[in-house]
Amino acid sequence: MDFCVIIFLISTIGITSNQVAAKSEDLSNTRNETTDLKWTASPARNGWEELSGLDENLRPIRFYQVCNRNDPDVDNWVRTRFIPSQGAKRAYIDVEFSMMKCDSAKTKNCRETFNLYYYENDKDVASSTFPPWRERPYIKIDTIAAGKRFINGDSNEKGINRKTWTLGPLKKKGFYIAAHDKGACMSLLSLRVYYYYCPETTISLATFPKTVAGKNVASLVTIQGECVNNSKRASAEGPRYHCNSNGEWRVRTGTCQCLPGFQASENMKTCQPCSDGKYKIGHGNHACSTCPRNSISSNTESASLRSVSSTIDRIETPTYAPDFCKCLPGYFRTESEDVRQPCTMPPSPPTNVKYIVNETSASIKWDEPSELGDRVDVYYNISCEKCSTDSYTKCTECGSRVIFEPGNRRHITTNHIRVHNLEAYTHYQFKISSINGVTAASHAPARYALIQVMTNQAAPSEVLNVRTVETSSSGFTVAWSLPKHPNGKVLGYEILIREKNSDDEDKGDLSAFLLEPNNPVLYETQNRSIAISDLKPGKNYEVQVRAETAAGFGGYSHMMITQTNKDTGPITSNSPNSSRLAVLIGIGASAGLLLAVIITVYLLYNRRRKAHASQRFEDGSSENKEDSFEDARHLIVQLPSYSSTQRLYVDYPDPQKGVREYACEIDQAFVEIEDTIGQGEFGEVYRGKLGSPSSGNTEQVAIKRLKQGASVKDQLNFLREACTMAQFDHPNVLVLKGVVTKTRPLMILSEYMENGALNNFLKRHQGELSILQLTNIMHGIAHGMKYLSQMQYVHRDLAARNILVNSDLICKVSDFGLSRTLENDPHATYTTQGGKIALRWTAPECIRFREFTSSSDVWSYGIVMWEVMSYGEKPYWNMPNPDVLNSIDEGYRLPAPYECPSVLHKIMIECWAMEPKQRPTFEQLVQRLDEIMSSPQLFKDDSPTSESGDASSNQSNKSVED
The missing domain is CATH 1.10.510.10 (Transferase(Phosphotransferase) domain 1)
Structure with a gap:
């Protein structure tokens, strides 16, 4: 072939490196060689010949050509140098060649094809004689024909053939490529050997390294990615990507999530710290949130970041970012409020406090504080101190004698209170404190309003120690002691006498006595004893005494029962209380007999009830009951009838108090949520397991979980349901197992009912x-x-x-x-x-x-x-x-x-x-x-x-x- 023709042909060949630069890497490429290729040829002469030329950019290139058409025994081989596979399991070969078309009339041995072979080895061992120049040990790739593109001697004709073959799977560390000519006239213009790979990439916060494609066409090479800095795996499996045989990333699984205090960038390649005034709690790829009201973002080290193990996630240098917003000075959160809640402050003192003193009682009213601290859970606490002087310097606690209405003075939800049983002519001071949920968190005393009062006169307390000191057939003499609290000078006493009929019930209090009078008689005296005459012999009489001061009468004493004598002679008691003691002993004996009868009747009834219930249970259940519905057709099992002393249901205005009193608080760590089984008013209902911290055993439970973003009203209603369930204890009423209220979300755990509604x-x-x-x-x-x-x-x-x-x-x-x-x-x-x-x-x-x-x-x-x-x-x-x-x-x-x-x-x-x-x-x-x-x-x-x-x-x- 004319050399000028060859140069022209070479100048017309162009490559587009951008097509493969991102996905392939050359193992060998004659276009990039600037010196002799130094391939091995056999025979060494008159066969394949290395030549030089210029490409379209006038850069020199090296290529091989051969043309022995007239030799009937032509057997020309040429072999590349050793090509390291560089870990590739599958290689690709691009061949560019030109070939003269045969003229059968002139050349009998002309060919229009040549063969391509390769030979694998772990190292460069080839020589001029090894491996032998034959098909075995070489492995044939293909017999290559020129197709319709031939060179016929016209220098303007473009007869360039381009073909691609695949080698694989490769098993050794390198290989040789060999061309075998049997009579063609051709030029081997370029030979490129390369492999595909998936380039290093970062996607969805995970970095995947450069990965060589698999050995088969359908191969998918699985690569475990690493989470970027300041992120962690969303699951134990972690992020994975699959590289196909064409060097393309496919089928990504698993994700990474930014750590608390970090948010994902727009291109999902990095996790960036939250900016000033923002924060992010928990792991996830959601954006940072604006700090709640009255709080600022914290620049301290994220506790969540410090706890993450660097052996699992890619955390090279600790980075600090706000995972919560701390409250401004003077503002606080309660223990049950999470960092998403706004910070609030304790309330100011109550305003416009007014009071009225009526003898030994006081009524106090007030208006709500001028500043509620951005909360609605304000309540009041009132303290009472008795002072010795009007200077109010020496004061002590009032004690249990003083009665408050309503009774719980430590948690008053109204704006008024009444105080009873104060001592007459005594100085008192009351502190009405305003309290809300963050008062305790502030570690400062609650702010209060102070009032100081003095009581005036009051009626006396009950008369003490009413007793009979002498009896006769027509009367008796009664004596008594001073009231414990006279509350002033005693002006006199009033004595109430009534004959007690044998069929009368013991009324036990004055109200019943006055409602059904039996000719009561009133006596008055200024002494602490009185002789009563003109009574019937041998009769029982009821006696009560009360004292009078300038403030009026006090309450009647406890009822005393005494009896006149049957004979006419006076009998003086050796003991002032002997008559009363005898009556009390008689009453005690009667009461004891009555109690014994009641207990006996109860035991007989209870034994009979239990026997009846046990018989019903045995008749309605089977000892070897199977789980299947068909084997339980005999009777639906019911528990024995329930019997206990019942208290009444209490509808708590504040359900949190009822939950604390009745429900069992459970650590969320012992709760495991499994499947969703329904939708409740306040959130979803799940089937789950409740673990026991002591025994380690678990039981199935139904878990009602409050939905995110629930309003305060929803939270109260949610707690009210738990408060209601906690008060019930019966075999045919759903059992509350416990509640989760100290952490979020709120949960109600009840027994799991397998067969549903x-x-x-x-x-x-x-x-x-x-x-x-x-x-x-x-x-x-x-x-x-x-x-x-x-x-x-x-x-x-x-x-x-x-x-x-x-x-x-x-x-x-x-x-x-x-x-x-x-x-x-x-x-x-x-x-x-x-x-x-x-x-x-x-x-x-x-x-x-x-x-x-x-x-x-x-x-x-x-x-x-x-x-x-x-x-x-x-x-x-x-x-x-x-x-x-x-x-x-x-x-x-x-x-x-x-x-x-x-x-x-x-x-x-x-x-x-x-x-x-x-x-x-x-x-x-x-x-x-x-x-x-x-x-x-x-x-x-x-x-x-x-x-x-x-x-x-x-x-x-x-x-x-x-």
């Missing part, structure tokens, strides 16, 4: 339960409602959806929130001026007058009975609300569900009496269901009904048509 449970087991099992369900609900009614708690939303069923199929009353979100179904609620109520379950008086009582809960219980017997059917079906109301007012009632015994439907009808007083109580309902369950023949004797015409209440025997 009763209405859904019934629908899942349509027609699978016996009449006795359904009755047992209603019996358990009635037991729980009996307990709540005895606690004087009105549920107001009793429905099957608010009854939960556990794995033992025990039903428990739940949902004790006072502010409820009812069903979204517009047909299920009825709007009144006072809000929304569940109309289909609500008694008429509640709809008309918003009057909720235990009797209105009984109406709702009748609807629940209907739901149970109809397997969760919707009451009144799809009737519009106005039609439901009109039907109830006209006396219509729900018909008996399919196969419902009329004895049960009659109970429903009684629960739906229009007049609340005509409805049965829950105690009566429990008794009725006990009788029915103990006599199953009532189900058989009483035929099932599908219409309600035969079952009527006091109002009507009509039923709602389908």
Whole structure:
């Protein structure tokens, strides 16, 4: 081939390095060589020949050419120098060549192809004779043909061929490339050997190193990334990226999150400290927040950053950034408030304090402080000191004798208080302190208003030691001691005498005595004794004494009972109290006998009740009960009936106080949240585990968690529900396990009820339960409602959806929130001026007058009975609300569900009496269901009904048509 032609051809070849610069790296490239290539050729002469030329930029390049067409035994080889693989497992070869087209008439041995081979080795071992010049040990890459681009002698013709091949998977540290000619006339213009890689990159706060592509076409090389400075892994796995065979990053998993006090940059490549006036708590890639009111960002070292291990996350140099905003001087947060809350301050003293002293009582009133400290939880504390002089310098605590109204003077939520039982003519001073949630956090005394008063005259206290000193058949002599607190000069005494009949009950106080007088007689004297005459012999008399001062009469003394003699002679007592002592001994003996009788009756009743309950439990449960529903069809298990001395339900104005008194505070570290099981009014409800710090055991619980951003009202209602649940303790009422209130978010932990709400449970087991099992369900609900009614708690939303069923199929009353979100179904609620109520379950008086009582809960219980017997059917079906109301007012009632015994439907009808007083109580309902369950023949004797015409209440025997 003419040399000028070769130079022209070389000048027309161009490459675009930008196409591969970012993703590939050359192992060998003849275009970049500036000296001889020094490839090995065989034969050394008259075969492949190395030549020089110029490219399009007039830069010198080296290439090989061969042209032995007329030699019938042509066998020309040329081999590159050793090419290190540099860790690549897959290499690519770009070959550029030109070839003369054969003229079969002139050359018989002409070829238009050549072969390409490679040979792998861990080091450079090749020589002029090794490896042998043959296909084995060389590995053939391909037989290369020129295609349609040939050189025919025209210097302007561009016959450049470009082809690419792949080598792999490579197993050694390097390789050689060899070209084999069998009679072609051609030029090997360039040879480029390269591999693909994924370049180093930073994405989503994770840095990934340069990564060589995999050995196969479909290979994905997994690379573990490192989080950038001031960030950490979001999970234990950490960030990962996958490099494909073309040097492209694909399929990224795992993320990094900026540390507290840092936020992600816009390009997500760095974590930057929060700027002045901003902060960020917790790990995450959200932006820094503006400091809450009355706080500034802290420039101290982030405690969260110091705790992060540098062995897990890439933290080279500690960086300090604000993860909270500290309060300005004079402002504070409570222990339960997190750093997102604004800082507040203690209140100023109460203003406009006024008081009125009435003898030995005082009424104090005040207005709220002029500065509330940006809080609404202000309350007051009043202290009382008695002073010896009008200088008010020597003062001591008032003591327990002084009575305050309201009684808790350490936490007064009103702006007034009354003080009783002060001493007459005495100096007192009162400090009314203003307190809110951050007063204790300020470590400074609460600010207070001081008033100083002096009491005036007062009536005397009770007369002491009333006793009989002498008796006769016609009278007796009574003596007494001075009142403990005369409160002035005693002007005289008043003595009240009344004959005590044998059938009279011991009244024990003066009020009862005066309400039922039996010819009482009043005597007056200035002495501390008096002789009473003209009385009946052998009779008992009741005696009380009170003292009088200028301020009036004091209270009567305790009642003393004495007796006149049966004979006529006077009998002087050796002991002033002997007569009274005898009477007291007689009363004590009678009381002791009565107490013994009461205890005996109670023990017999309790033993009989327990035996009855135990028998019911044994009859209704199985010792080898399996978990499956089919193996538990005998009876739904109920606990023995609950009996204990009940206190009354307390509706705390401040639910936080009730939670502290009743609920168990749980460390959030022992709470593990698992799955979401529902949506509550204030947040989501989860299934989780509660660990025991002492034993290490865990139990499943239901966790209601307050949603983020909840208002103060939502927080109070959330705590009010916990306060309500904490006061209940009954087998058929949902049990509160504890609360989390000292950390955020707030949580209520209750026992986990595996079978969920009763209405859904019934629908899942349509027609699978016996009449006795359904009755047992209603019996358990009635037991729980009996307990709540005895606690004087009105549920107001009793429905099957608010009854939960556990794995033992025990039903428990739940949902004790006072502010409820009812069903979204517009047909299920009825709007009144006072809000929304569940109309289909609500008694008429509640709809008309918003009057909720235990009797209105009984109406709702009748609807629940209907739901149970109809397997969760919707009451009144799809009737519009106005039609439901009109039907109830006209006396219509729900018909008996399919196969419902009329004895049960009659109970429903009684629960739906229009007049609340005509409805049965829950105690009566429990008794009725006990009788029915103990006599199953009532189900058989009483035929099932599908219409309600035969079952009527006091109002009507009509039923709602389908």
